[in-house]
Amino acid sequence: MTLFRQIGKFFLKLTLWFFIVSIGLVIIYRFVPVPITPLMVIRLVEQGFDEEKSMKLKKDWVPIEKISKNVPQAVYAAEDQKFLEHSGFDLEAMKKAWEGNKQGKNIKGASTITQQTVKNVFLWPNRSYIRKGLEAYFTLLVELIWSKERIMEVYLNVIEMGEGIYGIEAAAQHYYQKPAINLNRHESAMIAAVLPNPRRWNPKRPTPYIIGRQAWILRQMNNLNPIGFGI
Numbered sequence: 001m002t003l004f005r006q007i008g009k010f011f012l013k014l015t016l017w018f019f020i021v022s023i024g025l026v027i028i029y030r031f032v033p034v035p036i037t038p039l040m041v042i043r044l045v046e047q048g049f050d051e052e053k054s055m056k057l058k059k060d061w062v063p064i065e066k067i068s069k070n071v072p073q074a075v076y077a078a079e080d081q082k083f084l085e086h087s088g089f090d091l092e093a094m095k096k097a098w099e100g101n102k103q104g105k106n107i108k109g110a111s112t113i114t115q116q117t118v119k120n121v122f123l124w125p126n127r128s129y130i131r132k133g134l135e136a137y138f139t140l141l142v143e144l145i146w147s148k149e150r151i152m153e154v155y156l157n158v159i160e161m162g163e164g165i166y167g168i169e170a171a172a173q174h175y176y177q178k179p180a181i182n183l184n185r186h187e188s189a190m191i192a193a194v195l196p197n198p199r200r201w202n203p204k205r206p207t208p209y210i211i212g213r214q215a216w217i218l219r220q221m222n223n224l225n226p227i228g229f230g231i
Contacts, residue, residue, distance in 0.1 A: 007052065022122075026141045029121065031062040037158050038124045040166060056164030058174060060092040067180045069230035070188035070225070071168055072152050077220035078192040078213075078226045080113040086146060088114040088139040113140050117155040126219075151231050161191065161198050167181060175203045180229070189217040 040057060059174045064072075076083055082090050091109040111119075118138040123131055142151060160170035168191070172180040175188055183191070187203075193213040194201035201210050 003082075016055055018212070025122070025143065025146045026138070026145050029154065030146050034121050034154060034158055037120050037123075037166075039120055042124065043164065045181060053163075056167070059157075059166040059171040060158050060173070061167065062169045064156075064179055064212070064229050065231060067153075067165070067230045068154060068183040068188060069192070069226070070183055070185045070221075071156060071180060071210040072227050072229040073221050074154070074185070074188040074217055075113065075152075075195065077224055078189075079116070079195065079218045079226060081220070083113050083152075086112060086114075086195075088112060088143040089136075112139075113155050114143055114151050117151055118142055118162075121154065132151035149229050152227075159195065159197070162202070163199055165198075172220055179186060185218065185221065186214070188222065189214045192217050 023124070040059070040123075044055055044057060047053045082088070090110060090112050096110070115135060118135055120126070122138050123134055146154075157167040157169075159168075160166055161168070162174065165171055165174050168180045168183075171191055172178055172183050172187075176183065190203045190206065190210070193206070193210050196202055201207065203210075206214065
């Protein structure tokens with residue numbers, strides 16, 4: 001009986017520390033730039049074991065005030081048009097994805113900008129029930145503690161945008177040789193177009209599919225009300 005009590009106390013302490021650390025991190029990142037993410041570390045390790053690749057990590061945190069308003073509008077249009085309305089989860093999209101996957105259609109796109117931010121900042125790129133549970137937990141925390149503007153700011157600064165390239169400032173400098181604040185609508189839409197697979201697609205060498213996706217994003221940007229972030 002003593003052994004079971006000790007095990008119970010251990011897991012109770014572990015759970016308590018998990019809540020303390022996780023809530024503390026979310027509060028800290030509400031105000032402080034995220035220095036590095038699990039995905040960045042994983043990619044560096046992958047590069048280190050690949051003899052054909054050199055280790056590369058380009059990132060440069062910029063506040064939302066130094067990002068062109070075209071960028072958040074583009075990713076809002078491309079990735080999550082209910083971003084300002086939901087509380088972290090797009091239930092309608094999740095239902096469609098669930099029904100489509102049951103029919104073998106492998107429908108994607110149910111992940112919101114908040115969920116993508118959480119996956120990048122706090123978690124690892126893996127599919128499991130544990131990861132999904134942690135994602136839901138952190139999504140609720142982030143929506144509770146951060147503003148929508150902060151969520152967008154962090155998302156645009158940590159998202160993978162190419163091989164070893166993270167965040168909109170590094171992407172703008174790498175692909176267009178200009179700061180993120182100077183990106184125009186077409187450039188912003190092109191970057192948003194490759195976000196589903198930035199290691200496969202390149203904004204400077206777009207495929208016909210990506211060009212078509214850029215055109216669709218530009219139309220959506222016109223149809224949606226301004227998100228109001230950036231300048």
